[in-house]
Amino acid sequence: MSLRHPLSTLRHYGYLLHYALVRANYQRRLIATTKRVGQTKFRSYELFNRHGKDVLLQALLLNLDDGDVVVDVGANTGTYTLAAAADAPSVEVVAVEPNPNVASQLQANVEANPFDDRVRILTCGLGDADETREFHLSNYDELGSFSSAHASAWEAQVVDTAQVSMRSLDSLVDSDAVPPPDHLKIDVEGYGVNVLRGAESVLRDYRPTVYFERHDARGRYDESAAKNLLREAGYELVPVREGWVCEPAATTTTSHSV
Incomplete structure (x- = not known):
């Protein structure tokens, strides 16, 4: 068994302490x-403003109009969900989170704000x-994934597994369970590429x-295929720090693409 670098070990135990405090x-x-x-405010039980400075989130808020529908896939504890709901008084958000433990934290955050309806x-x-x-449930709560390789990234470990219901966005919209986003x-x-394959009709x-956060290729999952899928669907991809802001080609105003 290989030994961790001392800095990696320190980071690992720092993450474990952070997640233990957050859970408590x-x-x-x-x-x-x-x-x-930015100017948007909301309340949450997170110890820090995680993802609050994401360029993808700033792009989402910039593009939001009253009455819009946001589908937040991989909502985690809800930074994007909470910010979108707080930013405009009539925005509707559907937050999708497969980790049952994290989903309960997301619910707590929604209840801490006046827009749970x-x-x-x-x-x-x-x-x-x-x-x-x-x-695959990770001891770094944020890394839980259907990919065991991603759930064990950054010195994390898979601590358990759970059988979780999977839906495609196309079927949810077709059945009127979710409004068109x-x-x-x-x-x-x-x-991410699996999510896109299940959303081709949408x-x-x-x-x-589409606001797509990229992740490193691990195990059987390589999200580079997502780029081709989005282009084939007629989207222009604008690179930002965390991933891509993907706009339908007919409405894209920028000439820069990936």
Whole structure:
């Protein structure tokens, strides 16, 4: 067994302590502090403003209009969901989070704010088929994934597995379980291309703006295929720090693409 570099070991135990403190805060609902994304404010039980400075999130808020529908795939504890709901008074958000433990934290954050009637949480995964799949729970809560390789990234370890319901976005929209989105954010730890394959009709018929967070290729999952899928669907990809802002070609105003 290879030994970790001392800095990696320090980082590993720092993450473990962080997640332990966060879990305790959620379990006891001790302190929900105000977080800010630009001029937008909301409350959450996170200890830090995680993802609050994401360029993808700033792009989402910039593009939001009253009455828009946001589907937040891989919502985690809800930074994108909470910021979108707080940014415009009539925005509707469907937050999709397959990790049951993290979904309960997301629910706590929604309840800490005055817009729970505009946020709906789906505790399932999104992929390319309606089925049940094995979900890998990580000791770094944020890294839980349908890919065991991604759930064990950054010195993390898979601590358990759970059988989780998987849906495709196409089937959810077709059945009226989810309204057609104007904005589709995808951050699913290596499973993003599967989400897109299950949303081909939505991309073709409703043309949402897509905010896609890239992850390193690990195991059987390589999200470089997502770039080709989006281009074939008629999207222009604008690179940002975390991934791509993907706009339907007919409405794209920028000449820069990946």
